[in-house]
Amino acid sequence: MALGSSPTISIRPVERVTPPETSTGEGRPAAATALTVDACGVSLTFQTRDGEVEALANIDLQISDGDFVSFIGPSGCGKTTLLRIIADLQRPTAGTILINGVSPEQARLQRHYGYIFQAPALYPWRTIERNVALPLEIMGFDAKERRERVERYLKLVNLSGFERKFPWQLSGGMQQRASIARALSFDPALLLMDEPFGALDEIVRDHLNEQLLRLWDQTGKTVVFVTHSIPEAVFLSTKIVVMSPRPGRIIDIIPCNFPRDRTLEIRETPEFIKIAQRVRSGLRSGHSYDE
Amino acid sequence: MPQAAWRPTWITDRAPLFVVIGVLMVLWYLAAFLMNAPLVRDAFERNEVKYTFSDVIAGTMDGNRPIVPAPHQVVIELYDSIFGYPLDSPRNLAYHAWVTLSATLVGFAIGAIFGILLAVSIVHVRTLEKSLLPWVICSQMVPILAIAPIIIVVLGAIGIRGLLPKSIISAYLCFFPVTIGMVKGLTSPDPIQLDLARTWSATKLQVFWKLRWPSSIPFLFTSLKVAVTISLVGAIVAELPTGAQAGIGARLLTGSYYGQTVQIWAALVAAATMAACLVGLIDLAGKWTKRRMGAAQ
Numbered sequence: 002m003a004l005g006s007s008p009t010i011s012i013r014p015v016e017r018v019t020p021p022e023t024s025t026g027e028g029r030p031a032a033a034t035a036l037t038v039d040a041c042g043v044s045l046t047f048q049t050r051d052g053e054v055e056a057l058a059n060i061d062l063q064i065s066d067g068d069f070v071s072f073i074g075p076s077g078c079g080k081t082t083l084l085r086i087i088a089d090l091q092r093p094t095a096g097t098i099l100i101n102g103v104s105p106e107q108a109r110l111q112r113h114y115g116y117i118f119q120a121p122a123l124y125p126w127r128t129i130e131r132n133v134a135l136p137l138e139i140m141g142f143d144a145k146e147r148r149e150r151v152e153r154y155l156k157l158v159n160l161s162g163f164e165r166k167f168p169w170q171l172s173g174g175m176q177q178r179a180s181i182a183r184a185l186s187f188d189p190a191l192l193l194m195d196e197p198f199g200a201l202d203e204i205v206r207d208h209l210n211e212q213l214l215r216l217w218d219q220t221g222k223t224v225v226f227v228t229h230s231i232p233e234a235v236f237l238s239t240k241i242v243v244m245s246p247r248p249g250r251i252i253d254i255i256p257c258n259f260p261r262d263r264t265l266e267i268r269e270t271p272e273f274i275k276i277a278q279r280v281r282s283g284l285r286s287g288h289s290y291d292e
Numbered sequence: 293m294p295q296a297a298w299r300p301t302w303i304t305d306r307a308p309l310f311v312v313i314g315v316l317m318v319l320w321y322l323a324a325f326l327m328n329a330p331l332v333r334d335a336f337e338r339n340e341v342k343y344t345f346s347d348v349i350a351g352t353m354d355g356n357r358p359i360v361p362a363p364h365q366v367v368i369e370l371y372d373s374i375f376g377y378p379l380d381s382p383r384n385l386a387y388h389a390w391v392t393l394s395a396t397l398v399g400f401a402i403g404a405i406f407g408i409l410l411a412v413s414i415v416h417v418r419t420l421e422k423s424l425l426p427w428v429i430c431s432q433m434v435p436i437l438a439i440a441p442i443i444i445v446v447l448g449a450i451g452i453r454g455l456l457p458k459s460i461i462s463a464y465l466c467f468f469p470v471t472i473g474m475v476k477g478l479t480s481p482d483p484i485q486l487d488l489a490r491t492w493s494a495t496k497l498q499v500f501w502k503l504r505w506p507s508s509i510p511f512l513f514t515s516l517k518v519a520v521t522i523s524l525v526g527a528i529v530a531e532l533p534t535g536a537q538a539g540i541g542a543r544l545l546t547g548s549y550y551g552q553t554v555q556i557w558a559a560l561v562a563a564a565t566m567a568a569c570l571v572g573l574i575d576l577a578g579k580w581t582k583r584r585m586g587a588a589q
Contacts, residue, residue, distance in 0.1 A: 090487055109493055116491040122484040126506045126585035135502065136492045167586035187492075 079249020399462025
């Protein structure tokens, strides 16, 4: 398989990250790139029978165009909730959030993002090509355009030749790749991925991580990625958002400046281990808060 | 490869079915003997004829008006009443079967379409689930034997006679499993799949045709199979208060007026065969559809 990019290492200028302590939107760096996600004081409180549950408290987060940002944290820390708020699948109870400068609802209606769930959620009665074409059908692309795009994106995720197969005929990893092709098919600038490889085994996961990274590098998309695997987060990200539960909040934002065309080998480098340690200690401090 | 040599054939595949049929036949003959034997003995004694045990057995197997006719009597009656008369004769069982079948099919079509429409509206309008569903369930608590004459009389008074009143009664019974099944089917998509449709900003109509409807297809065929047998029962019941001119129901009614047990049983077997064929047809359609929709073979 050919590496998508030239071997020249291009380190993107990553802007300084706002320290998480500044809870207001002020002090934001004058970023050279546009902001894909700009959250300011976002909170979400659920009303349950036992009273209020604070799923997210006062989240401030800026994600620049072209970033690969991972949300990491123990279950219940609100990382998926935050992703769902970005996707307008849930509404915050307080705070403001802008996606590419518009509200999440407008961003959803204008199809700014593709969402990838933990399960592939392919429609079992559709072949792989018709699954990938589904968002295109919904969005009203004509048949010729649909065919071209399906071919292009199935090739991108290495699923050429599986067009006529039904989902049950593919392995879990292939199904998830088909669901990534489906999310890419309408060419959204932002990819939201909710533990997409959580259900897969380590080896498949490593492989898909590499493919995802290459895809990100080739397409220049912004990716927001939810995970609870530290190596996965450090390997993939340009920025790691460490979260902690009860209430769900950001406790650390760690820049992670490996070259864009990094390979799995960087996991043995001292920098990698240093960042992984910082993530781990962040997670640990978040935990001791409760216990 | 000794293991590969043995393959299930059409016969071995269905062996359990044949065993069950065989056991049922034995039980049926046994029942025919036990139930009819007192009648036969009485007849011999009334006529002061000497009789042996084998005379009794023979007598229980070919009585004119037995309590339980033997299977071969039913088969002969079926054959005679289907092939012994012209097709349009009221003595022909096939003629009666067709009368009932046509009412069944029309009723089934009305019931299935009505049931699906009801389910669609219940799924899409949340208030209907609370307001309409209890009435749907109530409708099935009313004994159909009580409602059937009312419907026929009322429709007869406004000039609707013949096939349609029967079909309406049949539809009244058979829409229910379709509604219940389709409400379940149309709400069966995964929350993830619904969320996905939302991330694509799909319209309600698109969600329905591309997600809810295909997801509900297995539920549809299951409930249609139940509905079609119920609609046959509905059509037969509807024939009872019409004065019994034609149809399986009429045949059952005249049979019981005149103590023609063999005729009743033949009509019952005809009805059961019809029901089995209808269920089989829907099953076939269901399998074909599922294969088209990529189900695992």
